[in-house]
Amino acid sequence: MLQVCIRVRPLLKHEKNAQWFVNKNNINSQNKSFTFDQVECETRTQTLYNKIAKQNVKKALNGYHTTIMCYGQTTSGKTFTTLGTHDNPGILPCALRDVFLDDNVKCSIQYVQIYNEVIDDLLDPKCTTLQIVNDQKWGTTLQLKQIPVNSFDQAIQLLNEGEERRIYRETQIHDKSSRSHTIFRIFIENGSRYSCLNIVDLAGSERVSSENDINHETGYINKSLLALTNVINQLTDQKQQHISYRDSKLTRLLQNSLGGNSITVLICCISPGNNTQTLSTLQFAQRAKIVKNTPIVNGEKQTQELQDQQFQSSCQQNFNIFTYVQSLQQSSKSSFQALLKLEQKYQNKYSELLQQYYKELSKFTINEQDLQDTISTLERNIAIQLEEMKQSISDTNNEDSQYKLLIWGSGQDGRLGFGDEKTCKIPQEISNYKFSQVSCGFHHTLAICNGFIYAWGRGQKGQLGLGNYETILTPKKIENLRNATQIACGWQHSLAICDGNLYSWGCGDDGQLGNGDCQSINQPIAIQEDVESIYAGHSQSGFMKEGMLYTFGNNQDGRCMIDSLGILTEPEQVPLNDxxxxxxxxxxxxxxxxxxxxxxxxxxxxxxxxxxxxxxxxxxxxxxxxxxxxxxxxxxxxxxxxxxxxxxxxxxxxxxxxxxxxxxxxxxxxxxxxxxxxxxxGDMIVAGCRHACTVTKNGQAYMWGFNFHNQLGLGQDDLDQEPVLLKINNIKQISLGYFHSAALVSK
Incomplete structure (x- = not known):
């Protein structure tokens, strides 16, 4: 189906009252209501691009024809969304930037406008009245030369030249209104695959005025937009046999994008202060989101028989996670039921992985050598995923994953866990425990032992999760948490994953607990299910779920990577994928x-x-x-x-x-x-507040930075250090706080 996004611009000065209101993904007026998958209000265009366009540009680089189209009334923000400004670049500049990040891609471009049903080249004023033709490689295209482009700067220069020739005019409601539809076409060749990426800025519909309607521009614009609406309506009518693409140059040129073999993104721009035109746009968007396209990869065709053979080979070589789990049954001391639950999660993940690759392979139209390379990549990725799954299961239940905990630095508030507040200049072991994970905060420490979380250090904000605000000098178990797999300490708050669920506790002054308010809590509360990983900063937090990143907490300076600055008391999705x-x-x-x-x-x-x-x-x-x-x-x-x-x-x-x-x-x-x-x-890097380290492949660590509290563990009082080898070996994990550090080491 077409991907449809609604972008609501702010009210203009002459618009006194809003007639449309947004509540998450719902848009409502006094008597109408619409729901869409993506609704954006007062969002920076780059955020919008990262949410809905970036991944599709990547698909264009992999051989999928792709179209990103802006639709809406005059003054709704279509051209601003497409082109943007120097400080807030639009969809087109962002797409060009991502295209030229790939050094292996060859590109050429065309930039045309459709004015009064005539197609003109914006890059060469001599090329006018262009004809639409059918090309065996590119499908419905133009009888026009493609201009090779080697860099982002060259493409932007051509874009600017084209904009100089584009027809703008003052209208009744806009001092600079685009009077033509424009299509910026990027022809991409990447090895044996090729695609065309179209960025379309449609002229806006408005009422016809005989006084200012030069050359009957408005009538032509409205007629072509009506033809587009008719095509959308016909595509969503199952009884319709004929699709009238030829009623307009616009629909004819975009035929592949409307019900064809292209990925198509439709950004509908609306004004909250206009009732009639906004209603018309929303009705168009509601119909458009039902349209089905069938995207394919363009390139040399492979045989189905070869594809099936390769897939069967990959399946036969896969690792049976369930068999591996059963082999751990006798040696595991923890609950086997919990182990099976974890195993099922990874079994499902593995199954989804195979299905995903098979689905992608079935779309590829590439030669045999490229297919072999693709299969090899598939098998390598599966092997990596399986090894990670094995390791995760083992780490949860195998005694070998329990390590000695060495800790050093300032002992104030008991953050070292030795029962006093003395400083340790060199790493010392916390005896009587073996841990699988450790996390150092500013003034407190968390560690996992046999699925239980132990906490110690300063507790005045409830960051220890023990139901009080006391300072604890030795490790103490958090009784109401079981089957912990990950922990993270912030400044004065803590996060943990237990049974796949995210728990938070401690200081909530900046919303960093993610529970909807700014209250501090001295014991864990569950805020999300099925979380994959967690992250804690000074006064902000984050987690991964279903492959997407969510953040919350202090976002006054944008540190949560969310464009709505302020305090975020609930998780919001970061506009990045992969x-x-x-x-x-x-x-x-x-x-x-x-x-x-x-x-x-x-x-x-x-x-x-x-x-x-x-x-x-x-x-x-x-x-x-x-x-x-x-x-x-x-x-x-x-x-x-x-x-x-x-x-x-x-x-x-x-x-x-x-x-x-x-x-x-x-x-x-x-x-x-x-x-x-x-x-x-190094093989791994770790940053504390003002000190840092790297861990090498052989389990050694180099430390550097602030050493006033002996947090480098070097046994010397030098305040500042360039990288120096830490005198411990076999490091499995290391965590750095503000005033102290900790490492897990094997025997």
């Missing part, structure tokens, strides 16, 4: 996606977002770092107090942000405003 790594810092956060890209949000005053600014106070809710792309793929990110670390797939560590206390691991204490490689490499 997420690989997430980290929440003190006043910023970072995300790495599976394609190796890095996205940042929050305060940027010290360079922690990888950008330079001379402003006294700068907040950026969302930015992408150019340093990391398909040729330099990031794999992990860590955010601390005003600094960031990024690890790439080759083991190179990059640092940027505030440089005081040598927290960046570089010789300088100056602020660094762009990703800068460290002199050491």
């Amino acid at each position: 997420i690989k790594s997430v980290s929440l810092g003190v006043s910023h956060m970072g995300v790495v996606t599976n394609d190796g890209c890095v996205y940042m949000a929050g305060t940027s005053i010290d360079g922690q977002l990888g950008t330079f600014s001379t402003d006294d106070e700068v907040a950026t809710w969302f930015t992408q770092l150019d340093k990391f792309n398909s040729s330099n793929r990031a794999s992990q990110i860590q955010c601390g107090d005003s600094f960031t670390l990024v690890l790439n797939t080759k083991g190179i560590i990059y640092a940027f942000g505030k440089g005081s206390f040598k927290r960046l691991g570089l010789p300088t204490t100056d602020n660094i405003y762009e990703p800068t490689p460290l002199p050491i490499q």
